[in-house]
Amino acid sequence: MPAFTPAEFVKEEDTAEGAGAPNQTLWISEAGGLTQFGAFVEVLQPGTRSSIKHWHSAEDEMVYVLEGQVTLVEGDTEKLLNPGDAATFRAGVAVGHCLWNRSASPTRCLVAGTRAAVDNITYPDHDRVCHRDRSLPDDIWLDTAGAPASSPY
Amino acid sequence: MPAFTPAEFVKEEDTAEGAGAPNQTLWISEAGGLTQFGAFVEVLQPGTRSSIKHWHSAEDEMVYVLEGQVTLVEGDTEKLLNPGDAATFRAGVAVGHCLWNRSASPTRCLVAGTRAAVDNITYPDHDRVCHRDRSLPDDIWLDTAGAPASSPY
Numbered sequence: 001m002p003a004f005t006p007a008e009f010v011k012e013e014d015t016a017e018g019a020g021a022p023n024q025t026l027w028i029s030e031a032g033g034l035t036q037f038g039a040f041v042e043v044l045q046p047g048t049r050s051s052i053k054h055w056h057s058a059e060d061e062m063v064y065v066l067e068g069q070v071t072l073v074e075g076d077t078e079k080l081l082n083p084g085d086a087a088t089f090r091a092g093v094a095v096g097h098c099l100w101n102r103s104a105s106p107t108r109c110l111v112a113g114t115r116a117a118v119d120n121i122t123y124p125d126h127d128r129v130c131h132r133d134r135s136l137p138d139d140i141w142l143d144t145a146g147a148p149a150s151s152p153y
Numbered sequence: 154m155p156a157f158t159p160a161e162f163v164k165e166e167d168t169a170e171g172a173g174a175p176n177q178t179l180w181i182s183e184a185g186g187l188t189q190f191g192a193f194v195e196v197l198q199p200g201t202r203s204s205i206k207h208w209h210s211a212e213d214e215m216v217y218v219l220e221g222q223v224t225l226v227e228g229d230t231e232k233l234l235n236p237g238d239a240a241t242f243r244a245g246v247a248v249g250h251c252l253w254n255r256s257a258s259p260t261r262c263l264v265a266g267t268r269a270a271v272d273n274i275t276y277p278d279h280d281r282v283c284h285r286d287r288s289l290p291d292d293i294w295l296d297t298a299g300a301p302a303s304s305p306y
Contacts, residue, residue, distance in 0.1 A: 001225070001227050001230055001232050001240075002227075002240055002241045002242065002243070003225055003232050003234060003238060003239070003240040004238065004239050004240070004241075005235075005237070005238050006237045006238070009239070028215060028217065028239045028241060029213075029215065029241065031239070031241065032215070032239075032240075032241025032242075032243065033241070033243055034213040034215065034241050034243055035213065035243075036190075036212070036213040036244065036267040037189075037190050037213060037215075037265065037267060039215050039217075039239075039265060041217075059189070060182075060187040060188065060189040060190060062181060062182065062185070062187065062190075062192050062265070064181065064192075064194075064263055066219075072154065072156055074154050074155075077154055079154050079156050081156060082158075084158070084159045085156060085157065085158050085159070086156070086157050086162070086181045086184070086185075086192075087154075087155055087156040087157070087185075088155045088157075088181060088182065088184065088185025088186070088187050089155065089185075090155070090185065090186055090187055090188075091189065110217055110263060112190065112192060112215070112265045114189040114190060114267075
């Protein structure tokens with residue numbers, strides 16, 4: 001039966017500079033072998049964020065706050081999300097977004113996003129576009145003029 | 154900014170026979186105009202279930218328990234899910250499933266599922282298949298032999 005406790009989610013950890021504990025990505029989709037969308041619980045430590053600001057050309061995304069207060073940064077605006085609140089990011093809407101934990105406690109969000117065959121992820125504050133073709137082994141990074149470029153991470 | 158409090162989710166209600174209060178489907182995807190997958194908070198009253206047992210030919214599904222104890226029924230087996238637990242249903246896995254609230258309190262789950270262009274939903278306990286083509290106005294119900302049939306609901 002494809003049911004999982006949190007300890008059975010597929011865990012990835014990454015410790016941001018200056019953070020006392022790692023951020024966690026706890027994959028539900030990977031635990032269950034789903035391929036059409038990704039779904040995970042994201043744990044953000046105080047002072048850290050989910051990513052740098054980005055938007056997807058071809059993939060819908062959704063965030064639901066499980067615990068704590070999370071700042072949604074979108075373009076030049078910000079909004080504080082509380083537990084039970086949600087945010088949606090429709091494919092092709094050209095406004096960069098990320099989640100930032102500016103609180104004093106870890107936060108937890110449930111995140112879901114489509115897995116399109118091909119997607120371009122634009123990082124408007126970093127002059128970068130990630131070309132993702134899931135049939136290829138690696139992402140290809142370009143600047144917004146289309147020249148080969150380094151990853152902004 | 155596409156951020157929503159629970160009061161801003163798109164609400165559907167349906168009161169099951171004998172239930173004192175309605176079950177609720179609180180659509181996040183519809184609030185935000187997402188099209189590639191559906192996402193909603195499902196509130197089940199004591200004694201009610203999410204659907205009759207079914208499986209999808211073409212759509213991955215996922216459930217995450219937010220509040221209460223929910224019984225996952227899959228084929229002939231059952232499992233009690235607690236808050237923080239999740240279950241996944243991969244497209245094409247031919248085992249019917251549903252969620253049943255057998256507890257004394259309302260339960261809340263977050264549910265996400267792909268929206269495929271065409272999907273066949275099989276109801277193994279009811280000899281029914283729902284043929285869903287999202288380019289057509291209505292679902293088409295057949296029995297498992299392929300003859301036109303009534304909805305099992």
